[in-house]
Amino acid sequence: MSEAFLLGAAAALLWLAVVLVLLRLSKRSPALIVVLSAALVYLAALLASLALAQRVAFWPFSAAYGFLTLCVLMLFGALYKSVSLRMLGDLSLAVGHALPEQELLARYIEEDSFGRRVAILLKEGHALRTAEGLKLSPKGRRIAAGIYRLQQAFAIRASG
Amino acid sequence: MIGHLDFTAGPAVVVALIAAALFPAVLAALSRLPRLRARNALQFLASSVIVVALWAIALCFPAMRASSVAELATSFMILASALIVYLEIWALLSRGYTLGLLLTLFRGEHPMSDAQLAASYRQGEGVGWIMRHRLGGLLSAGLVRRQGDGIVLTGTGAIIGILYRAAVAALALKITG
Numbered sequence: 001m002s003e004a005f006l007l008g009a010a011a012a013l014l015w016l017a018v019v020l021v022l023l024r025l026s027k028r029s030p031a032l033i034v035v036l037s038a039a040l041v042y043l044a045a046l047l048a049s050l051a052l053a054q055r056v057a058f059w060p061f062s063a064a065y066g067f068l069t070l071c072v073l074m075l076f077g078a079l080y081k082s083v084s085l086r087m088l089g090d091l092s093l094a095v096g097h098a099l100p101e102q103e104l105l106a107r108y109i110e111e112d113s114f115g116r117r118v119a120i121l122l123k124e125g126h127a128l129r130t131a132e133g134l135k136l137s138p139k140g141r142r143i144a145a146g147i148y149r150l151q152q153a154f155a156i157r158a159s160g
Numbered sequence: 161m162i163g164h165l166d167f168t169a170g171p172a173v174v175v176a177l178i179a180a181a182l183f184p185a186v187l188a189a190l191s192r193l194p195r196l197r198a199r200n201a202l203q204f205l206a207s208s209v210i211v212v213a214l215w216a217i218a219l220c221f222p223a224m225r226a227s228s229v230a231e232l233a234t235s236f237m238i239l240a241s242a243l244i245v246y247l248e249i250w251a252l253l254s255r256g257y258t259l260g261l262l263l264t265l266f267r268g269e270h271p272m273s274d275a276q277l278a279a280s281y282r283q284g285e286g287v288g289w290i291m292r293h294r295l296g297g298l299l300s301a302g303l304v305r306r307q308g309d310g311i312v313l314t315g316t317g318a319i320i321g322i323l324y325r326a327a328v329a330a331l332a333l334k335i336t337g
Contacts, residue, residue, distance in 0.1 A: 030331075030333055046165070051163075052164055054164060055166050056164055056165055056166065057166050057168070058165050059168075059234050060230060060234045063234045063237035063241065064234075066238075067244075070241050071244070073248075074247070074248065077248060079324065079327050080333060083257070084294045084297060084298055085324045087294065087295075087298065088298070088303060088304070088313065088324055089321045089325045090321075091304065091317070091318075091321055092317075092322050093321075097312055097313035097321075098307065098311065098312040099310060099311055100310050100311075101295075101311050104291065105288060114274075114287050117261055121261060126262060130271055132270075132271035133272045133273040134271060134272050134273070136262070140266075141266065143262065144263055144266035145266065151253055151263075154253065155188075156191070157198055
């Protein structure tokens with residue numbers, strides 16, 4: 001069983017190396033790169049284990065790989081999307097580690113983060129820009145309706 | 161067995177899979193308790209504690225006990241992995257910024273200008289809410305402090321900020337936040 005743990009850990013390390021290379025070479029979405037490569041490396045490692053001469057326990061291997069990659073994915077998600085962490089990073093660059101509060105508001109919410117997220121909605125085809133303003137595409141409406149129902153199921157009143 | 165791949169699952173592994181499958185039901189039930197209403201982080205924490213406790217109790221029964229330390233570790237990692245996946249989904253549903261904009265357009269039911277979308281965000285609280293909310297979190301965690309009209313990093317906040325920039329550079333991320 002400990003061989004399966006080692007194999008899972010080795011596969012997770014291989015995935016991390018693949019991610020570090022792909023993030024530098026590929027122009028695709030970093031989120032897509034890390035998630036898709038995690039799934040592909042897992043499948044490749046499972047297939048490779050079929051060719052091994054000795055028995056590999058599926059559950060310990062999958063548990064070790066899944067746990068290690070998910071820990072890294074959680075950290076990656078925070079680095080990639082967290083507004084709070086970005087504020088800390090930018091403040092650490094500012095003179096005296098300080099910025100006026102209103103400048104922070106304008107920089108992160110109105111100019112940068114907000115505009116970028118609207119651009120994502122447009123790029124992914126979830127929203128359309130018309131003469132009357134932004135509106136949801138049929139695809140965006142379907143996704144929003146699904147998320148709304150999920151929020152209702154878990155009594156989440158609003159996101160953000 | 162397929163080739164040399166052994167799919168045999170011990171009782172502790174089965175217990176972890178059942179506990180992971182139970183989690184959404186526990187969370188859905190707890191989110192309806194009046195005392196936990198609108199406290200998304202607390203709802204998740206309480207649900208996690210209940211499910212982990214049930215998992216630990218179940219493993220104490222002789223029929224479900226792990227046969228080895230390795231099986232116990234496997235069981236733990238399966239449950240922990242499931243909780244991380246749920247946490248990511250829960251964070252997206254309850255804290256997702258882009259998702260919030262999508263839902264604002266959905267609730268609005270008519271086209272909006274960028275300014276109207278910003279003002280209608282989070283049921284009329286506006287996009288400024290997210291800044292106040294995140295800033296409030298940083299202040300209460302002691303990572304930043306107010307100084308006049310400005311926001312200043314504390315020592316811990318500065319260390320995290322520097323580590324964050326180093327990690328972003330190591331991963332070659334061009335856009336974050």
